[in-house]
Amino acid sequence: MKKYFYPFLAFFVLILLLSFTVVQKKTTVYIIGDSTAANKEAKAYPETGWGMALQSFFKSDVIVDNRALNGRSTKSFRAEKRWDPIMEKLEAGDYVFIEFGHNDEKVDKPKVGVSLTEFKVNLINYVKEARSKKAIPVLLTPIARRNFKNGVLIDTHGDYPRMTREVADSLKVPLIDMLAKTESLLSRLGDVPSVKLFNYVDSGDVNYPKGKKDDTHLSPEGAKQIAGLVVKGIKERKLGIAKNLK
Template sequence: MLTAFFGVATITAQKAKPVLYIIGDSTAANKQPKAFPETGWGMEIGSFLTDGITVDNRAVNGRSTKSFINENKWQAVADKLQPGDFVLIEFGHNDEKTDKPEVGTTLVEYKANLIKFVQETQAKKANPILLTPIMRRSFKNGVFKDTHLGYPDVVRKLADSLHLPLIDMQRKTEKLIVGLGDEASKKLFNYVEPGHVNYPDGKKDDTHLSPEGAKAVAGLVAEGIKETHTDLTKYLKK
C-alpha cells in the first residue's frame, strides 16, 4: 500500500509541472535538420529556464494568426492547456502579407485573432503573454528600416487595454540589430556561404535566425519575461 501511495504522489507531482507553450511563426519554430543553420529562438529559450517548467514549442513556419487558427494548430494547444500554464504569443511576419489571403490579415483581423488566443488561454486559467514580432534585418544605405507596418502597435495597444504582459521584441531586436550595424548584424541571421550541404548555392536571409541569432533573441525573450514580473519569472535561471 505504501508503494502505491508514493506512486500516486509522483504522478501528481509530474502533472503539477507547468508548460510554456510558444505559438508563432518561423522566427520561433523548431527547425528540421535540412534547414540548419536556420534556427528558431524557441529552440533556445529552454537554456534560460529551469527544469521546473516544460517548453512545448508549437510555432510553425509560414503561419499567421489566421492560418494558425484555420489549420487547428491553436485548437490543439487550447485543448491541452492546464491552469498555471503559459502561452507566449508572437505573430506578425505573415499576417502582414495581405497579398496572400490564406495568411494575410487586416489589422482588425489580427487584433481579433490575438484576442481569441488570449481569452481562450485565460478561460483555461493559463497565462497569455503577448510578444511583438522580431525585426527583420533591413538596412538601406546603412539606415535601418522597420518592415512591420502597424502590426506591432496592435499588440502593444492590446496589451495595454487588456492589462496583459507584453514583451516588446520589435524594439528589443531593433536595438540589437542597429547596435551591431549593417554588416555585423548578418551573423544573427541565416547567412550561409556557398558549398553548405543544405544550401549549395549559399543563402542570404534577413528574416530567419542563425544559431547565434536564435540564442541572442531567446536571451531577449528571457529578459522580457523577467520584466513582465509574472509567475513565469520564477522559472528563469538565476
C-alpha cells in the same frame, strides 16, 4: 503498539506521496507563432527559431512546447487546427507566448494575410481562449528583420506591432516588445556585424549549395540571443516563471 504505528506510517507515506506530486508539477510554456520562433527540420540548418533555444534558459520544472510554424499567421494557425490541440492540453498556470505579424502583414496572400482589424480580433480571441483555461497569455511583437538603409535600420512591419501593443494594453496582457528589443540589438551591432544573427550561409553548404542570405530567419547564434531577449522580457514583466530560470 502496532495499532498506533501502522496508521502513523500510512499517514507519513501519504505525505511523502503528496510532496512528490507537488514537486513533480511542471509548467508548460507554449509558443505559437511563425518561422522566426519555429522548430526547424535538419534540412533547414543552420536556420534556427528562437523558440528552439528557449528551453536552455529554464530549469527542468518548465517545459517549452514550441508549436510555432513556418509561414503561419494568426489566421492560418487557427484555420489549420494548430490551436485546437493546445487548447485541449492547456492547464491552469501554463503560459501561451503569442508572436505573430510576419505573415499577417502579407495581405496579398489571403490564406495568411489579414487586415489590422482582423489581426486585432485574432489576437483577442487567442488571449481570451487561453484565459478561459486559466492559462497565462503573453503577447510578443514580431522580431525585426535585418533591413538597413544607409546604415539605419528600417522597420518592415507597419502597424501590426502597434496593434499587438494595443491588445496587450486593453486586455492587460503581459507584453514583451520583441520588435523594440531586436531593433535595439541590431542597431547597436550595426549593418555588417548583425549578419551573424541571421541565416547567412556560404555556397557549398550541404543544405544550401548556392548559399543563402536571409535577413528574416535566424542563425543558431541569433536564436540564442533573441531567446535571451525573451528571457529579459520575462524578468521585466515579473512573470511567475521568472523564478524557474536558471
